[in-house]
Amino acid sequence: MVLTSEHCFVNQSILTGESIPVQKLPGLVETDQAMEHRSNVVYMGTNVQTGNANVLIVRTGRETEYGQIARELTLRPPETEFEQGIRHFGYLLTYIMFILTLLVFAINVWFERDVIDSLLFAVALAVGITPQLLSAIMSITLSQGSRKMAEEGVIVRKLTAIENFGSMDVLCTDKTGTLTEGQTRLDDAVDVDGASSEFVFRSAYLNASLQVGMKNELDDLICHVRTIDVSSVLRVGEIPFDFTRERLSVIVREKASVSLITKGAYHHVIDVCNRVRHQDEVRPLSPFERSALDVHFENWSTRGIRVLGVAEKETVEQDTYQVEDETDMVFIGFLLIFDHPKNDVAETIVELAWHGVGLRVIMGDNASIALHTAEAVGLPITGIMTGSELNRTSDEALWQKVEQTTLFAEVDPNQKERIILALKKNGHVVGYMGDGINDVPALHAADVGVSVENAVDVAKEAADFVLVRKSLRVLLRGIVLGRMTFLNTLKYIKVTTSANFGNMFSMAGASLFLPFLRLLPKQILMINFLSDFPALAISQDAVDTDDLRTPQRWDLKEVRRFMITFGLVSSLFDYTVFAVLLFLFRANEAVFQSGWFVFSILTELLILMIMRTRRVMYRSRPAPILLYASILVGVLAIGVPYLPIAPLLGLVPLPLPLLMTLLGLLGGYVLLNEAVKRWFYRKA
Numbered sequence: 001m002v003l004t005s006e007h008c009f010v011n012q013s014i015l016t017g018e019s020i021p022v023q024k025l026p027g028l029v030e031t032d033q034a035m036e037h038r039s040n041v042v043y044m045g046t047n048v049q050t051g052n053a054n055v056l057i058v059r060t061g062r063e064t065e066y067g068q069i070a071r072e073l074t075l076r077p078p079e080t081e082f083e084q085g086i087r088h089f090g091y092l093l094t095y096i097m098f099i100l101t102l103l104v105f106a107i108n109v110w111f112e113r114d115v116i117d118s119l120l121f122a123v124a125l126a127v128g129i130t131p132q133l134l135s136a137i138m139s140i141t142l143s144q145g146s147r148k149m150a151e152e153g154v155i156v157r158k159l160t161a162i163e164n165f166g167s168m169d170v171l172c173t174d175k176t177g178t179l180t181e182g183q184t185r186l187d188d189a190v191d192v193d194g195a196s197s198e199f200v201f202r203s204a205y206l207n208a209s210l211q212v213g214m215k216n217e218l219d220d221l222i223c224h225v226r227t228i229d230v231s232s233v234l235r236v237g238e239i240p241f242d243f244t245r246e247r248l249s250v251i252v253r254e255k256a257s258v259s260l261i262t263k264g265a266y267h268h269v270i271d272v273c274n275r276v277r278h279q280d281e282v283r284p285l286s287p288f289e290r291s292a293l294d295v296h297f298e299n300w301s302t303r304g305i306r307v308l309g310v311a312e313k314e315t316v317e318q319d320t321y322q323v324e325d326e327t328d329m330v331f332i333g334f335l336l337i338f339d340h341p342k343n344d345v346a347e348t349i350v351e352l353a354w355h356g357v358g359l360r361v362i363m364g365d366n367a368s369i370a371l372h373t374a375e376a377v378g379l380p381i382t383g384i385m386t387g388s389e390l391n392r393t394s395d396e397a398l399w400q401k402v403e404q405t406t407l408f409a410e411v412d413p414n415q416k417e418r419i420i421l422a423l424k425k426n427g428h429v430v431g432y433m434g435d436g437i438n439d440v441p442a443l444h445a446a447d448v449g450v451s452v453e454n455a456v457d458v459a460k461e462a463a464d465f466v467l468v469r470k471s472l473r474v475l476l477r478g479i480v481l482g483r484m485t486f487l488n489t490l491k492y493i494k495v496t497t498s499a500n501f502g503n504m505f506s507m508a509g510a511s512l513f514l515p516f517l518r519l520l521p522k523q524i525l526m527i528n529f530l531s532d533f534p535a536l537a538i539s540q541d542a543v544d545t546d547d548l549r550t551p552q553r554w555d556l557k558e559v560r561r562f563m564i565t566f567g568l569v570s571s572l573f574d575y576t577v578f579a580v581l582l583f584l585f586r587a588n589e590a591v592f593q594s595g596w597f598v599f600s601i602l603t604e605l606l607i608l609m610i611m612r613t614r615r616v617m618y619r620s621r622p623a624p625i626l627l628y629a630s631i632l633v634g635v636l637a638i639g640v641p642y643l644p645i646a647p648l649l650g651l652v653p654l655p656l657p658l659l660m661t662l663l664g665l666l667g668g669y670v671l672l673n674e675a676v677k678r679w680f681y682r683k684a
Helices: 065-074 081-110 115-129 134-151 161-167 198-210 217-225 266-270 287-302 345-354 367-376 387-391 395-404 413-425 437-445 457-462 472-510 521-532 534-540 556-584 589-611 624-642 656-683
Strands: 002-011 047-055 154-156 170-173 185-191 233-239 247-254 257-265 273-278 281-284 306-314 329-338 358-362 384-386 407-409 430-433 448-452 465-467
Touching: 065 413, 081 115, 081 161, 081 472, 081 556, 115 521, 134 154, 134 161, 134 472, 134 534, 154 472, 161 448, 161 472, 170 413, 185 198, 185 217, 198 217, 198 233, 198 247, 198 257, 198 306, 198 329, 217 329, 257 266, 257 329, 266 287, 266 306, 266 329, 287 306, 287 329, 287 367, 345 358, 345 472, 358 367, 358 413, 367 384, 367 407, 384 387, 387 407, 387 413, 395 413, 413 430, 413 437, 430 437, 437 448, 437 457, 448 457, 465 472, 472 521, 472 534, 472 556, 472 589, 521 534, 521 589, 521 624, 534 589, 534 624, 556 589, 556 656, 589 624, 589 656
Parallel strands: 170 358, 170 430, 273 329, 358 407, 384 407, 430 448, 448 465
Antiparallel strands: 002 047, 154 465, 185 329, 233 247, 247 257, 257 306, 273 281, 306 329
């Protein structure tokens, strides 16, 4: 807490993100004020730019604002959307396995079959319904996604977060470097009427290029616009910049004339002026003239433009110059400095919305600047909330307001985290893009934390992804690749669990009337191995454009409906095969098992081709490697009963009429699944 202050200016960008020093003064401030408006408090981790103050330390260590950010990093990150989905999916499979295992084992024991064989068969069924290669396929798919993202300028730090990238439906970001170029530049030098002026620019250039005091970014901005020949101008003196006056004066001699040129914060420059220059005419600075200049300043400031004032006067050459010499000056114009919106940002915001991602802008700027920036890039403004309003809003009320608010201004690090948590509470998968220490709590709380290559180390450590360049365009590409990765993983889960469920359900039902085991345990495991092999290439598969338009999220109910619906369709054809084998071909135990072994593998391969797209199968081309791998395994499945290893698996060669009949049934299998698929997705 500040007790006394003497021109004390503190840089607290480490917490607020704004680099302009803030003056600290003793006194009282309302408790609900945003961090940047608490002028009577200095924070741990910030640094004094100029002046001095006496302060009373009231919080230390973890109790400080800086300490609270550090404490966030020690907490375990909240469970993400994808992690929840995998966990609940595991519960579902465990439940089904437990029921099927007990049911099949009980049926076999009831019919007085060998207990050990019955137990092995039941356990093999339980193993058979699980997607054994899920962990391997997830790793391969995520690795492929990571490689593709790296090619697009998105470095993946946590593989599991790729799935969340695809699920993200709300993106929160600041403006600097994301919506805007991140580099301020001199937009124009204008006279007192707002018209571009070469005279004003030349005066500002002389001031910036000839000063030898503290170098600063503003002088560099002016000098980099273009070069002016100043060889005929001689610097004869200088009144250095300080944070109290917030202006800099340079005295120059050109030919026989000596001029004092001042530039700095508008109000600090206009306060030492008593005249104003209109084109070539110098007039007294009347209250009317001052009011008109103030209107210009306010209009530009509310648009997010930083405004400097420029003044000059003729003087005499002397040995030294003092601050007192900055009086009775002529105000000649303004310097307009602006961080321009990126050219492609408006288009990218539209594309984000087209892909189902809502944008929330969270920044430390004041509300008027934030509003103008948002309007300039075409962000739909449905509501605006400041840090002070956030402090007065309860968590329950914030859950409601955050849905109608797209712009948050004057917020501190803890408030950023509150916004993220409120969005997550409403069921959103939230991404946050930030690059400073003040962004760490929000990066830690978000489902998807995104930073940039030039961010502070602690921000990159807290992030899941690091962008090579800070751009919404790069981020959008990462979102699309994340959805592709998620969808390809989900293809395997849906297809494998439905096919396995159908086969296991068929075997469980067949236990009621067949006097022998439908498949040997080793045959069940071989079916799973061969049918899963092509799925290793699913990470290379293409994804339909329509599926990329919306955020992809875990829907366990849909996975369960999919598994049961298409599992029962598969089971229907299994019973058809049973009937063909038993009643049409009078198959014995070995022929029955061999026939169903071949048919089961072929149907699992076909269901992968059918269910990899919502379209009709032939209208969506699979990746070549996936197609060729499926054909190879299909040929191998047909040929295994005829190979020397067949006896090891308990298989026997199939009669040619039986084999052709089974292949003919596959056509009906494809047609029925296509019809059911169309009905299923239309209903969904």
